Each structure stands twice: as C-alpha cells, then as structure tokens.
Amino acid sequence: MALRRHLDLVANNMANQSTPGFKAERMMFREYVQETGATGPDGKKEGISFVQDIASYRDLTDGAIIQTGSEFDVAIAGDGYLTVETPDGPRYTRGGSLSLDRERRLVTPKGYPVLSGGGAPITLPRDAVGFMIAEDGTVSVRRSGDTKINIRLDRLGVVNFDDPRKMRNTSDGLMTTDQSPNDMEKPRVIQGAIEQSNVQAIREMTDMMEILRTYQSVQKAIDSENERRKTALAQLSKTTAV
Numbered sequence: 001m002a003l004r005r006h007l008d009l010v011a012n013n014m015a016n017q018s019t020p021g022f023k024a025e026r027m028m029f030r031e032y033v034q035e036t037g038a039t040g041p042d043g044k045k046e047g048i049s050f051v052q053d054i055a056s057y058r059d060l061t062d063g064a065i066i067q068t069g070s071e072f073d074v075a076i077a078g079d080g081y082l083t084v085e086t087p088d089g090p091r092y093t094r095g096g097s098l099s100l101d102r103e104r105r106l107v108t109p110k111g112y113p114v115l116s117g118g119g120a121p122i123t124l125p126r127d128a129v130g131f132m133i134a135e136d137g138t139v140s141v142r143r144s145g146d147t148k149i150n151i152r153l154d155r156l157g158v159v160n161f162d163d164p165r166k167m168r169n170t171s172d173g174l175m176t177t178d179q180s181p182n183d184m185e186k187p188r189v190i191q192g193a194i195e196q197s198n199v200q201a202i203r204e205m206t207d208m209m210e211i212l213r214t215y216q217s218v219q220k221a222i223d224s225e226n227e228r229r230k231t232a233l234a235q236l237s238k239t240t241a242v
Helices: 002-015 201-241
Strands: 025-039 045-058 065-067 074-076 081-086 089-093 128-133 138-143 151-155 158-160 189-191 193-195
Touching: 002 025, 002 045, 002 201, 074 081, 128 189
Parallel strands: 074 193
Antiparallel strands: 025 045, 065 193, 074 189, 081 089, 081 158, 128 138, 138 151
C-alpha cells in the first residue's frame, strides 16, 4: 500500500513537470511493528516489521526562472506566493503566467483574479498603454498621452506561511492551507519571467523504476507465501483424513 501511494505521488510529480511554479512532493516513511502475540526464545513479544508512509511534504527548492518577454508574466525568487481568488476561497500559487481578462483584471490561465495586498483584484485602466511590476510587487501603468509609467495602481498580494511544507496542492497549479498568510514586505518579484517546476525528470524516472522493482519483489514474496500456505493446508488436510 505504501509503495502504491508512493508510485501515485511520483506519477503526479511527472504529470506536473511543465506546470509553472509546481513543487515536487516527497514521501516520509517510518517502521511500523505489528505484534503477533507470539513470544520469542528470549521471552520478548515477537512482531512483524512493516513500512508506513506517515506523510508527504513539498520540496521547496526554487525552480529555474526563465525569461518569457511577456510583461504580464511574473516569477517570485525565494519565498512567497501570489494570492488568487477562486470560487472556493483564496488560493496560492507561484505560477505567474498571467494575462488580462475582459474586465482588464490580472488573472491566472484559468481566469482566477490575482489579488492585491488589500485583497482586491488588480484592474488596469482602459487607457493604460504601459505596464510595469516592480521588484516589491508594486503595479504601475502609463496612460495614453503620458511619456512614462507614473501611475501606481496597487501591489501584488505576495504572502508566505509559517510552514510552507504543509501547503496542499489542489488543481490548476494552486495550493491551499489552514495556516494564516503573512504579508511579505520585501518580496523579489521578477517581471517578464516565470518559474518552472522544480521536478527533475531523471530523478522521478529513477524513483519510479525503483518503486516498480520493489513492488514486483514484494508481490513475488506475497505470492510465494500464499503458495506455501496453500501447500501446507493441502498436506494438513491429507494428514487429518488419514
């Protein structure tokens, strides 16, 4: 069962290899001893050792940041998450491939508005012809007729959490958590770039091959034990009949 869940986790990592800002998940294991009720020669109770997957955690290593040339793309270097409004409540992401919707709001590829530090969608004026995001997340524009970008609209709601490893992936590159968000005063926002997934394809493929080999080995051991029991029962039934 632990191997099956581990395999599912690795497969999910591989499926999100091209998801911007996705963080790979890892498994945590520990030994679980099941008492058999029998007592060994030394008088101690005997047990069978199993492996138990107690939790999964997110690998917080930064993915590679690549330049896209799109003024609406943003990457966060180091800590921090963009706050996104969804029908299920606020969600968080490091996937900064943004665009404008019909209402000229900054939105994710699924159309979810990106929120400001005050918790409101960031909307660009109709006559805005220039757009800039500063390193601290400040959003500014240039209106038609102006010579430079000089109108500050708002600031991206970049937040962090006491323990980001406890965040849970949902869908569409978004995450949720029961923790309260902490506003980041000095985030490192890079305009015109996105952070790639930190999934390493070679590592995931190696892990998958190792899991499959172990799974086959365990399956073979289970089959052998099943055959041993069947043979023992058959011999026992013959002896009893005699």
